Amino acid sequence: MITVEGLTRKYGSFTAVDDVSFVCQPGRVTGFLGPNGAGKTTTMRVMVGLTPPTAGRVTIGGHLYNDIPNPGRHVGVLLDASAQHAGRTGREILELGARTMGLPSTRIDEMLELVSLTPAESKRRLRNYSLGMKQRLGIAHALLGDPSVLILDEPANGLDPAGIRWMRGLLKGYAERGGTVLLSSHLLNEVELIADEMILIGHGRIVAQGDKKTLLAGATHTAATLVTALDNEALAAALSARGLTVAPAGEGLRVDAEPVEVGRTAAENSIVLVDLRAAEGALEDLFLELTSDTQREEVA
Amino acid sequence: MSAGAPAPAAGLGHALDLSSTQPIPFARLVRVELRKSYDTRAGFWLLLSIGLLVLAAEVIALAVTTVQDEAMQFGDFVGTAAFLTSFLLPVLGIMVLTSEWSQRTAMVTFALDPRRPLVIAAKALVGVILTLATVAVSIAIGAVCNLLYGAIEGHTDWTFGFPDFVAFTITQVLAMLGGFALAALFLNTAAAIVVYFVYKWVLPGLFAVGAGLIGWFSDLRPWIDFQVAQEAIWDWSGSGRDWAQLVISGFVWLGVPLVWGIWRVLRAEVK
Numbered sequence: 111m112i113t114v115e116g117l118t119r120k121y122g123s124f125t126a127v128d129d130v131s132f133v134c135q136p137g138r139v140t141g142f143l144g145p146n147g148a149g150k151t152t153t154m155r156v157m158v159g160l161t162p163p164t165a166g167r168v169t170i171g172g173h174l175y176n177d178i179p180n181p182g183r184h185v186g187v188l189l190d191a192s193a194q195h196a197g198r199t200g201r202e203i204l205e206l207g208a209r210t211m212g213l214p215s216t217r218i219d220e221m222l223e224l225v226s227l228t229p230a231e232s233k234r235r236l237r238n239y240s241l242g243m244k245q246r247l248g249i250a251h252a253l254l255g256d257p258s259v260l261i262l263d264e265p266a267n268g269l270d271p272a273g274i275r276w277m278r279g280l281l282k283g284y285a286e287r288g289g290t291v292l293l294s295s296h297l298l299n300e301v302e303l304i305a306d307e308m309i310l311i312g313h314g315r316i317v318a319q320g321d322k323k324t325l326l327a328g329a330t331h332t333a334a335t336l337v338t339a340l341d342n343e344a345l346a347a348a349l350s351a352r353g354l355t356v357a358p359a360g361e362g363l364r365v366d367a368e369p370v371e372v373g374r375t376a377a378e379n380s381i382v383l384v385d386l387r388a389a390e391g392a393l394e395d396l397f398l399e400l401t402s403d404t405q406r407e408e409v410a
Numbered sequence: 411m412s413a414g415a416p417a418p419a420a421g422l423g424h425a426l427d428l429s430s431t432q433p434i435p436f437a438r439l440v441r442v443e444l445r446k447s448y449d450t451r452a453g454f455w456l457l458l459s460i461g462l463l464v465l466a467a468e469v470i471a472l473a474v475t476t477v478q479d480e481a482m483q484f485g486d487f488v489g490t491a492a493f494l495t496s497f498l499l500p501v502l503g504i505m506v507l508t509s510e511w512s513q514r515t516a517m518v519t520f521a522l523d524p525r526r527p528l529v530i531a532a533k534a535l536v537g538v539i540l541t542l543a544t545v546a547v548s549i550a551i552g553a554v555c556n557l558l559y560g561a562i563e564g565h566t567d568w569t570f571g572f573p574d575f576v577a578f579t580i581t582q583v584l585a586m587l588g589g590f591a592l593a594a595l596f597l598n599t600a601a602a603i604v605v606y607f608v609y610k611w612v613l614p615g616l617f618a619v620g621a622g623l624i625g626w627f628s629d630l631r632p633w634i635d636f637q638v639a640q641e642a643i644w645d646w647s648g649s650g651r652d653w654a655q656l657v658i659s660g661f662v663w664l665g666v667p668l669v670w671g672i673w674r675v676l677r678a679e680v681k
Contacts, residue, residue: 111425155679158521158524159520159521159524160679161679161680162677162679170426171425171426172425172426173426173428175524176524178426178428178431179428179431179432179434180434180523181521181522181523181524182522183431184426187521190514190517193513193514193515193517194513194514194515194518195513195515196513197450197451197452197513198449202449205445206445206446207522209441209442209445210434210438210439210442210522211434212438251518258426259426
């Protein structure tokens with residue numbers, strides 16, 4: 111469990127992190143989401159003792175990171191997959207980590223296999239790695255010591271879609287076994303796919319937190335639903351009768367309402383649905399809206 | 411947390427149980443840091459070139475002296491090597507520390523062990539170990555050269571007293587630590603090397619000029635000229651004043667940069 115209490119970090123007159131508090135629960139993947147420069151990395155750096163906080167504190171399982179003996183055995187950290195010596199091979203980087211933590215070198219082979227780096231790839235020097243391979247190596251490094259807490263900064267950055275799916279499976283499995291996972295991203299789609307819980311940060315402040323449902327429910331935002339029925343015309347008529355705006359979209363309909371309301375209308379009218387979901391982008395709209403005053407680009 | 415989040419199961423362990431985890435032993439830190447010094451091409455070639463230069467210097471000394479029938483002692487061979495290694499060992503001391511910053515691995519190193527003073531001490535000790543290895547290699551090659559000299563010239567002189575050996579070892583370690591101290595201060599390989607060579611080559615000239623022109627400076631100079639003060643180690647001087655000058659000038663050139671640099675590293679945000 112990671113507990114962030116009233117964390118503030120100032121650089122001169124600039125406040126990078128402004129009174130941030132949140133908790134990452136064991137058994138869940140917590141996504142830390144915000145635009146570039148929102149304070150995600152600074153918060154994570156304070157967590158692992160690399161940056162001293164101006165005020166507030168972070169504890170991991172009740173301890174300050176710097177008080178944890180051999181912390182690699184308890185907390186897996188990946189802050190920057192490129193922050194490794196470019197001249198070392200992937201295997202050598204894991205070797206140094208394993209030796210520091212006092213682990214047998216069989217652990218290195220296990221981790222390489224876990225992140226699908228082949229023996230040939232592990233003998234290449236880091237400068238010849240793609241960003242995706244560096245991320246896999248970084249995950250392997252973070253998991254070396256079999257920690258119960260994972261702190262990952264932008265781990266999905268540079269991964270291809272198959273890689274993101276792989277990471278989702280890996281982190282969900284890890285959380286299901288009781289692990290605590292905090293991962294950051296500036297890409298909503300990544301976090302949406304992987305995280306159970308989301309913390310939205312903008313301008314160094316937390317603007318919203320909760321799971322996807324809670325976030326959408328709490329937004330003052332017109333929900334939209336995509337729905338396809340066996341009889342679209344009958345459904346459109348039933349929805350219009352309830353005063354909802356309906357428009358054709360692809361093979362189905364787009365309705366300006368929550369999915370639950372559309373489903374209820376269908377059920378009441380005994381209309382068979384083949385597809386019902388929140389319109390894509392609902393969360394994205396919310397994200398942009400919540401962080402709009404901190405975005406570098408004007409939101410259209 | 412959110413209302414939607416289920417309460418974590420009891421006994422899932424919110425607190426980390428640290429009771430069975432031992433801190434990383436210092437010896438293990440030293441072993442890992444030693445491995446880091448040679449597991450990259452830059453580090454490997456620096457160490458290898460120190461060895462090759464020592465070999466080349468002593469072999470050239472052997473060739474020249476036997477061709478010209480000059481008298482040569484065991485200590486002369488080692489001294490030739492010492493002259494060259496006194497340039498390379500500071501670079502070694504610098505790279506042991508700065509490569510962590512230029513390659514940004516300090517982030518990983520300090521995340522794996524946040525006890526920064528211990529990590530830095532381990533690195534300094536690695537510098538000392540490698541310096542002692544260089545000394546051993548210089549002496550071994552020197553012994554072989556002296557044997558060959560004896561075989562060619564028909565006479566050998568094994569003069570290389572214990573005081574010389576000790577002085578040689580100490581001055582080499584001090585040279586390496588001089589680089590290490592500047593590395594801690596600048597945390598940048600190029601800057602540390604440049605400043606070291608200014609200190610090594612330009613400063614003695616300035617000191618000499620200053621001492622020649624300014625009366626009070628010639629009195630001050632022995633107390634701040636660390637390189638001249640180190641002669642007390644070679645002379646095995648009995649004068650308390652000489653040793654005091656060594657300590658004071660050493661404090662200026664080793665102590666101050668080292669303490670200031672380490673203080674910086676301990677407080678620095680590691681990026």
